[in-house]
Amino acid sequence: MMARSKVSGDYSIPQKDLEDLKDTITSQDLPTAINTIKEYLKQQDLVELNIGVAGESGSGKSTFVNAFRGLGDEDKGSAKTGVVETTLEPEVYHHPKYNNVKVWDLPGIGTPNFKADEYLQQVEFERYDFFIIIASDRFRECHTQLAKEIMRMGKKFYFVRSKIDASITAEKRKKNFDLEETLDAIREDCVNGLRKIGIEDPVVFLISGWELGKYDLNLLQDRMEKELPQHKRRVLLLALPNITLEINEKKKKALEENIVRVAFLSACVAAVPIPGLSIAVDLVIVKREIEIYYSTFGLDDPSLQMLCEKSGKSFQQLKSLLKSPLSGGINPASILTLLGAASILIAEDVVELTLSFLPIIGTVVAGGFSYATVYFMLNKALNDLAEDARNVLMAAVGTDV
Ligand SMILES: Nc1nc2c(ncn2[C@@H]2O[C@H](COP(=O)(O)OP(=O)(O)OP(=O)(O)O)[C@@H](O)[C@H]2O)c(=O)[nH]1
Ligand SMILES: [Mg+2]
Structure with missing residues (x-):
C-alpha cells in the first residue's frame, strides 16, 4: 500500500x-x-517543458535532439544531422508523444564574434527550463562563457561531452584498454578543462547520441529530475525514451x-x-x-x-x-x-x-x-x-x- x-x-x-x-x-x-x-x-498533461541544446557546430546537437525524443536521424520529424547549419534561429522539435515537451536545437556557438549575452537574448533564454551545453571534444571559452551567462540569468545548464562511443572506439585500439578507466579519464579531462576556464564545481555527463542508453544518461536524467520543479518531473519522466x-x-x-x-x-x-x-x-x-x-x-x-x-x-x-x-x-x-x-x-x-x-x-x-x-x-x-x-x-x- x-x-x-x-x-x-x-x-x-x-x-x-x-x-x-x-x-x-x-x-x-x-x-x-x-x-x-x-x-x-x-x-x-499540459505542462510545458522546454530544453535548449547548445554547442559548437558539428558537436552532435541535432543527433542529441533526436535521440532524446526517441527518434533516429532518419525518422519522420527528426532534426537534420551532419549538415552544415546555416540557421541562426532556434529550431523547435516537439516530442512525438508529448507535444508540450519541446527540445530546441539552438544555433551554433563559438563563432569568432560569439557573445554569450547577445546569444541568449537572441534565442530568448526565458523560454527554457534548462540548457544542455554540448562539446564533442574539449570544452572551450565559449562553453564557459555561455554557462556563466546562463547562471547569471538564473537558469540551469548541464555540460555534456558527446560522441563518447567514438572516443571509446579510438581508445580500444590501445593495449590494456579498460572501459571504466577510459571514461574516468575523459571525465576528468573535461572537468579539469572547465575548472581552468573558470567553472568552480563542474559536472560533466558523458553521452553518445548514437547509444543514448549507455554511459551517463541515467546520471544526467537523475540530475535533471532532481532540479526540476515537482510538476515538471512527471512530464520529463514520461517523455524520456x-x-x-x-x-x-x-x-x-x-x-x-x-x-x-x-x-x-x-x-x-x-x-x-x-x-x-x-x-x-x-x-x-x-x-x-x-x-x-x-x-x-x-x-x-x-x-x-x-x-x-x-x-x-x-x-x-x-x-x-x-x-x-x-x-x-x-x-x-x-x-x-x-x-x-x-x-x-x-x-x-x-x-x-x-x-x-x-x-x-x-x-x-x-x-x-x-x-x-x-x-x-x-x-x-x-x-x-x-x-x-x-x-x-x-x-x-x-x-x-
Ligand atoms: N560517433 C558519433 N557520432 C556522432 C554522435 N553524435 C553526432 N555524431 C555525428 O557528428 C556529426 C554532426 O552531428 P550533428 O548532430 O549534425 O551536429 P550538430 O551539432 O547538430 O551540427 P550543426 O547542426 O552543423 O551545428 C554527424 O555526422 C553525426 O552523425 C555520436 O554520439 N557518436
Ligand atoms: Mg544540427
Whole structure:
C-alpha cells in the first residue's frame, strides 16, 4: 500500500478542485459531464517543458535532439544531422508523444564574434527550463562563457561531452584498454578543462547520441529530475525514451503516483447522482491511463517497430514477450480481465482500504468502492506493463543495460 502515504503529497487532487468539478458536472447531462472530466484529465498533461541544446557546430546537437525524443536521424520529424547549419534561429522539435515537451536545437556557438549575452537574448533564454551545453571534444571559452551567462540569468545548464562511443572506439585500439578507466579519464579531462576556464564545481555527463542508453544518461536524467520543479518531473519522466532499466523503474513510480489522483477523481464522480456517469467516467479514466502506460513504456506497435530496427530483433520476438492481458489491445474485454483481477484483490482488502481513506474522502465516501476498483485495476495494469517493458528492454539491448 505504498500509495497510502502519498495521498497527502503533491500528487493528490486538491479538495477544492474535486468540489468544483462535482458542482460543475452535477448540473450537466451525461455526455457533457464526461467531457468535463476528459478535459480536466487532459489539462494534467499540459505542462510545458522546454530544453535548449547548445554547442559548437558539428558537436552532435541535432543527433542529441533526436535521440532524446526517441527518434533516429532518419525518422519522420527528426532534426537534420551532419549538415552544415546555416540557421541562426532556434529550431523547435516537439516530442512525438508529448507535444508540450519541446527540445530546441539552438544555433551554433563559438563563432569568432560569439557573445554569450547577445546569444541568449537572441534565442530568448526565458523560454527554457534548462540548457544542455554540448562539446564533442574539449570544452572551450565559449562553453564557459555561455554557462556563466546562463547562471547569471538564473537558469540551469548541464555540460555534456558527446560522441563518447567514438572516443571509446579510438581508445580500444590501445593495449590494456579498460572501459571504466577510459571514461574516468575523459571525465576528468573535461572537468579539469572547465575548472581552468573558470567553472568552480563542474559536472560533466558523458553521452553518445548514437547509444543514448549507455554511459551517463541515467546520471544526467537523475540530475535533471532532481532540479526540476515537482510538476515538471512527471512530464520529463514520461517523455524520456524507455532505454534503461532505471528509467523504466522511474516511469513506473511516476505513473503509480498518478493512480491515487485519478482514483480520487473516480470516487468524486461516483458521488454525483447522474445515472451511468460513474462507470462511464471510470472507463474513460482507466482507458486513458493504460494508454499512457503503453506509450511511455514504448509498448505500442510503432515504438516496438523502432526498437526492432535498432536492436536487430524481430517484431514477433519482442511482441512475444508481452504477457499483460492488455497487449492484445485496450478494449472492453481486456479491461474486464483486469476488473476480474481487481475484484479478487478488493475482496481481500476493501474494508481496510475504505476505512483508511474515510477521513480524506469525506463527503465523497459513497465513491469508496469505485476508488478501490480503479486503484487496483490500474495498479495491476501498471505492474504487468512495466514488467513487460522491462523484459522487452532486456531482450533488445542484452542484459548490460
Ligand atoms: N560517433 C558519433 N557520432 C556522432 C554522435 N553524435 C553526432 N555524431 C555525428 O557528428 C556529426 C554532426 O552531428 P550533428 O548532430 O549534425 O551536429 P550538430 O551539432 O547538430 O551540427 P550543426 O547542426 O552543423 O551545428 C554527424 O555526422 C553525426 O552523425 C555520436 O554520439 N557518436
Ligand atoms: Mg544540427
